[in-house]
Amino acid sequence: MDELIEAVRRGTLSRRDFVRAMAALGVTAPLAQQVLVTSGLAPAHAQEPAWTPTKRGGGGVVRTLWWQAATMLNPQLTTGLKDADGARLCYEPLINFETDGTLVPLLAQEIPTVESGAVARDGLSVVWKLKRNVVWHDGQPFTAADVVFTWEYASDPATAASTIGTWERVERIERIDSHTVKIVYKRPTPFWPQVAASAILPRHVFQPFQGSKSREAPANLKPIGTGPYRIVDFRPGDLIRAELNPHYHVPNRPYFDVVEVKGGGDAVSAARAVLQTGEYDYAWNLQVEDDVLKRLERGGKGRVVTTFGGTIEHLLVNQTDPWKDVEGERSSPKSTHPFLTDPAVRTALRLLVDRAAVQSEIYGRAGVATGLYLNAPPRFRSPNGAWEFSVEKAAQALEAGGWKRGGDGVRVRDGVRLKIVFQTAINGPRQKTQAIIKRAAAQAGIEMELKSTAASAYFSSDPANSDTAAHFNADLQMYAIFMGSPDPEAFMRQFTSAEVASRANKWQRRNVVRFRSEEYDKLHRDAEVELDPVKRAALFVRMNDLLVQQAVVVPIAWRGQVAAVSNRLKDVRHSGWESDFWRVAYWRT
Numbered sequence: 001m002d003e004l005i006e007a008v009r010r011g012t013l014s015r016r017d018f019v020r021a022m023a024a025l026g027v028t029a030p031l032a033q034q035v036l037v038t039s040g041l042a043p044a045h046a047q048e049p050a051w052t053p054t055k056r057g058g059g060g061v062v063r064t065l066w067w068q069a070a071t072m073l074n075p076q077l078t079t080g081l082k083d084a085d086g087a088r089l090c091y092e093p094l095i096n097f098e099t100d101g102t103l104v105p106l107l108a109q110e111i112p113t114v115e116s117g118a119v120a121r122d123g124l125s126v127v128w129k130l131k132r133n134v135v136w137h138d139g140q141p142f143t144a145a146d147v148v149f150t151w152e153y154a155s156d157p158a159t160a161a162s163t164i165g166t167w168e169r170v171e172r173i174e175r176i177d178s179h180t181v182k183i184v185y186k187r188p189t190p191f192w193p194q195v196a197a198s199a200i201l202p203r204h205v206f207q208p209f210q211g212s213k214s215r216e217a218p219a220n221l222k223p224i225g226t227g228p229y230r231i232v233d234f235r236p237g238d239l240i241r242a243e244l245n246p247h248y249h250v251p252n253r254p255y256f257d258v259v260e261v262k263g264g265g266d267a268v269s270a271a272r273a274v275l276q277t278g279e280y281d282y283a284w285n286l287q288v289e290d291d292v293l294k295r296l297e298r299g300g301k302g303r304v305v306t307t308f309g310g311t312i313e314h315l316l317v318n319q320t321d322p323w324k325d326v327e328g329e330r331s332s333p334k335s336t337h338p339f340l341t342d343p344a345v346r347t348a349l350r351l352l353v354d355r356a357a358v359q360s361e362i363y364g365r366a367g368v369a370t371g372l373y374l375n376a377p378p379r380f381r382s383p384n385g386a387w388e389f390s391v392e393k394a395a396q397a398l399e400a401g402g403w404k405r406g407g408d409g410v411r412v413r414d415g416v417r418l419k420i421v422f423q424t425a426i427n428g429p430r431q432k433t434q435a436i437i438k439r440a441a442a443q444a445g446i447e448m449e450l451k452s453t454a455a456s457a458y459f460s461s462d463p464a465n466s467d468t469a470a471h472f473n474a475d476l477q478m479y480a481i482f483m484g485s486p487d488p489e490a491f492m493r494q495f496t497s498a499e500v501a502s503r504a505n506k507w508q509r510r511n512v513v514r515f516r517s518e519e520y521d522k523l524h525r526d527a528e529v530e531l532d533p534v535k536r537a538a539l540f541v542r543m544n545d546l547l548v549q550q551a552v553v554v555p556i557a558w559r560g561q562v563a564a565v566s567n568r569l570k571d572v573r574h575s576g577w578e579s580d581f582w583r584v585a586y587w588r589t
Contacts, residue, residue: 004365013306013365013560021308021368021560051571051588052252057244059256059589062569064282065270068425068455069263071236071462074220075199076154076161079470079508080459081482081579082263085284086234087199088579089242089259090137090225094128094147094196097577099307101377101486103193107131107142107200107226109179123188123531128196130179134249136202137223137230144175149203151183151195158211160508162461163198165493169528170195188529190536191487200226228254228585237456238263254585264456267427268292274564275302282572283564284580287429287480290364293562302567306366306560309576310376310483310491313367313433315476315554317349320514322421322473329503330466330473333514338416340475344401345418346551348394349476352440353554355387361436362429367557374544375558376576379533380488382541384548387555394444403445411445423451423474425458430478433556463506470507472514480559486577488540489527495547496524515552 008018070086078084094108103111109129112118118127134142153159154167161167169189174182183195205224209217223231226249229242240261244254262280270283271292276299286293286304293304317340318331326332339345355369371387374380403411403418411418422438424430431452438448451474453467459479460468469477483491493499494510497517501509523543530536547553563580565572568589575582 021558053255053588054252056246056248056252057255057257059254061258061260062256062282062587063260063262063280064284065265065273065280066261066263066284067265067267067270068285068459069237070234070240070261071456071460072220073223073231073234073240074201074214074217076150076159076163076201077214077220077461077508079162079461079468079510081285082455082459083461085579085581086240086261087223087225088227088581089229089240089261089584090223090227090231090245091199091201092225092227093199094130095193096582097193097197097486097575099309099575099577101577105131107134108196119192123185123190123192123529125182125184126192126196127176127180127182130181131249132179134226135247136205136226137245138202138205139247140202140204142200142202142226143178144181146200146203147181148173148175149207150198150201153201153206153210153214154198156211157505159214160506161214162508162510164508165499165510166194166198166490188531190527190529190531190533191485191489194485194487194490197485229259248585250585255588259584271296271304271564272299274566275299275304277301278566281566281569282580286366286562286564287427287559288562289362289429289432290366292428293366293564296564300567302564304562305565305572305574306562307574307576308376308558308560310374310486310488311480311559311561312370312373312375312483312555313363313478313480313557313559314373315349315353315437315478315556316472316513317346317551317554318472318475318477318513319516319552322475331471331514333500333502333516337475339413339418340420342401344397344403347397348444348446349554350548350551351388351390351394351397352437352444352446353387353556354389354436354440355556356389357436358433358556362432363557363559365560366562367559370555370558371548372544372558373547373553373555374488374492374540376483377486379537380540380544382544384545389440391440391443394440398445405445409442409445410447417447418445419447419449420475421449421451422476422478423453423458424478425455426452427455433478461508463503463508468507470501470512472501472512477512478556484577489524492524492527492540492543495543495552496521513552515547517546520546 068082070083072083073087075087096104109131151173154161171184171186228248233241242259267288273280274283275296278301320331321335322331326334359369372385403413406412434450499509499511501507501512527539
């Protein structure tokens with residue numbers, strides 16, 4: 001708590017995110033607010049007046065570091081946040097989400113409401129009025145036809161879009177006029193804004209590449225969007241250079257003439273380049289030990305900013321056999337893992353993660369130890385979030401399950417040796433977390449082989465790369481999932497049977513553990529159509545509990561979005577639900 005209070009004092013953690021972090025520890029919002037007041041951190045009444053630009057551009061170059069380099073810039077095909085962020089410079093959705101979940105129009109002219117008649121009370125349709133006088137980077141007008149096409153493109157199974165789970169629930173999109181569409185859903189849809197938060201593609205550019213030709217589109221690497229910047233140089237795995245869009249639809253925006261996104265390297269080097277040397281203006285996703293960040297901040301060139309959304313650092317437990325080749329495919333949905341489906345082993349895994357050590361030794365103010373997969377918003381948080389670390393109880397569970405220690409201390413049952421290959425991306429915190437878990441597992445009689453892959457390969461969208469997290473050719477893997485919206489429907493959809501990743505869908509679906517449960521599928525189907533918010537929240541709570549109790553996932557830390565921001569940068573604001581570039585048009589010096 002002291003570290004979090006100090007972060008608020010320095011301005012690197014917002015009061016809202018302090019309250020969220022305290023809520024995860026069981027502290028009510030009023031009490032958390034009182035803690036801030038008694039610490040001399042009462043909310044400020046006077047704020048710096050808003051800056052109103054008088055012209056577009058003139059700000060020169062802003063240099064940013066994305067140490068996981070983008071490899072694909074089509075937002076409907078991306079599977080990693082690094083690619084989605086690169087695409088966000090030039091592609092836009094109809095709406096954005098503010099930190100508190102408020103809807104903000106972007107390509108939409110306004111936010112539709114039930115009161116206006118635009119949102120049907122039965123949840124079956126929404127009418128969107130689109131912003132006029134918006135043009136694509138090639139000068140073609142943005143119209144309702146582009147919204148209709150984006151649905152046709154992304155919902156086509158042959159396209160193998162990573163966003164198909166969002167778009168396939170749409171029955172049709174009707175073009176009412178050139179700048180009005182009516183989205184009609186197949187079923188009542190409580191969280192109707194989700195579709196509007198998906199980036200829109202230009203029909204005239206991508207129509208020839210809908211379906212099986214989706215990977216052949218030149219615009220996958222040379223995008224044409226409506227956003228504040230135009231990509232003029234993209235070197236996959238290395239660099240994005242984007243220049244100001246002179247026809248951007250927001251008056252006198254953006255401020256910077258050029259955005260450079262340098263990829264590669266590691267998170268520590270990225271943090272140092274902003275905080276200590278001042279070579280760069282912004283560094284993304286700083287999964288760096290908090291004590292290291294504090295030392296680097298003393299360099300005086302910048303500050304660390306942390307914003308909590310729904311991001312969770314967790315273990316994924318493979319339900320299929322990564323060591324068995326089925327019809328030319330490892331981790332095939334047609335296979336079953338030889339021991340990770342055993343309740344005794346699952347129980348042991350839940351007990352062998354020392355979350356307290358991970359928080360105190362690694363994440364500090366940027367992560368809260370948690371036993372929940374779904375941590376935010378608060379109404380969706382399960383009351384069953386208690387977690388325990390006990391090597392002794394893990395050993396007892398294995399012993400009771402018939403796993404006996406061999407001569408070398410590793411447990412064996414029916415000739416199967418309890419050896420686990422545990423993979424993740426290369427960076428300091430993740431390797432330290434691997435080591436903490438491996439040490440506890442060894443004490444309980446589980447042998448772990450640690451595997452680390454370069455982040456650019458691990459989170460690649462390339463279906464030919466067998467080392468990706470989507471292929472999951474290991475027993476355990478670890479990373480963080482970015483929730484992406486203040487509603488958990490899409491977030492929790494990734495564990496449904498319909499989302500199982502496989503060669504058949506080019507590993508673009510998101511259920512990489514290949515978990516299949518009729519109960520879970522029904523809970524999610526019910527949540528998709530439940531219009532009562534209280535009943536709907538209870539369904540998501542049950543989904544969380546099912547995943548955690550069966551150790552399909554093992555939560556580790558509820559993580560904030562951590563970035564390094566140069567002292568010269570102003571008006572850099574994070575959402576917790578959006579890309580770091582969601583308001584790049586408003587950045588300035």
